[in-house]
Amino acid sequence: MSVLSCVNVTKIFHDEDFEALRNISMNIEEGESVGIVGESGCGKSTLGSIIGGLEEPTEGTVLYHGNDVSRLKGRDFRHFRRSVQYIFQDPKGAMNPFFTLRHVLVEPLRINFPEAGKAELVRRAEEMAGKVGLPAGILDAHPYEVSGGEAQRIAIARALLLEPEVIIADECVSALDLSIQAEVVNLLRHVRKETHASFLFISHDLDLVRYFCDRVYVMLHGRIVECLDCRHMEEDAASEYTRMLLEDAYGKC
Ligand SMILES: Nc1ncnc2c1ncn2[C@@H]1O[C@H](COP(=O)(O)OP(=O)(O)OP(=O)(O)O)[C@@H](O)[C@H]1O
Ligand SMILES: [Mg+2]
Secondary structure (H helix, E strand, O other): OOOEEEEEEEEEEOOOOEEEEEEEEEEEOOOOEEEEEOOOOOOHHHHHHHHOOOOOOOEEEEEEOOEEHHHOOHHHHHHHHHHEEEEOOOOHHHOOOOOOHHHHHHHHHHHHOOOOOHHHHHHHHHHHHHHOOOOHHHHHOOHHHOOHHHHHHHHHHHHHHOOOOEEEEEOOOOOOOHHHHHHHHHHHHHHHHHHOOEEEEEOOOHHHHHHHOOEEEEEEOOEEEEEEEHHHHHHHOOOHHHHHHHHHHHOOO
């Protein structure tokens, strides 16, 4: 059974009377890395936030282990919230600037593991900082005092500390220099291997998606054009649009 899936999801932004998603069904299996690719404005982030429970669909259902997310209550809902973690493009924007990075890591732990003592939570945070390649000393700094790449490592550490089943990474390296992009994506690949977490990897960069994912959904204007195995996209792509994306990324194929 899929860890996370959605069935016939439509999203209309009523203020604008704009249909951002049209009848989307997709799934993420245990340990699988699934990509969403498509041009800016096609609805990638909207789909990511609906399947991750941050936004509600106008129509359709989101399922977590087969259970309708809109019906989850109390403990079950909190478990879902903790199990699906996000990493965004702008990690600093999602961190309280008055907190030290240590506090940034410990705060969600404190909320989710209230039975653990403070010293234990700090120990876990420092250990995780090491695992994502940061020196423990950096945790005394504030978000605005570190580089974009370091902040993204903190965001990854913060997500991992909650032991998620699914990590939704929305353009999580787009704002970084190319060499730092590669470092962060390789860190995520390492995380994949070590934790067996599933990923929903959202990016407009097809090459990056293929480097990271098993399967990719190609989106255009709020719809899924097709879903392809990343290893043989060239052979399998049936739509004109996917062919164009492939051509943009790799030249004529
Ligand atoms: N809260 C909102 N209210 C109204 N329209 C919205 C809202 N959020 C997104 N949209 C619109 O929905 C469409 C899809 O937006 P979305 O952010 O999902 O696209 P995206 O594929 O993630 O784009 P990008 O690659 O630029 O991040 C866009 O036209 C956007 O303007
Ligand atoms: Mg987006």
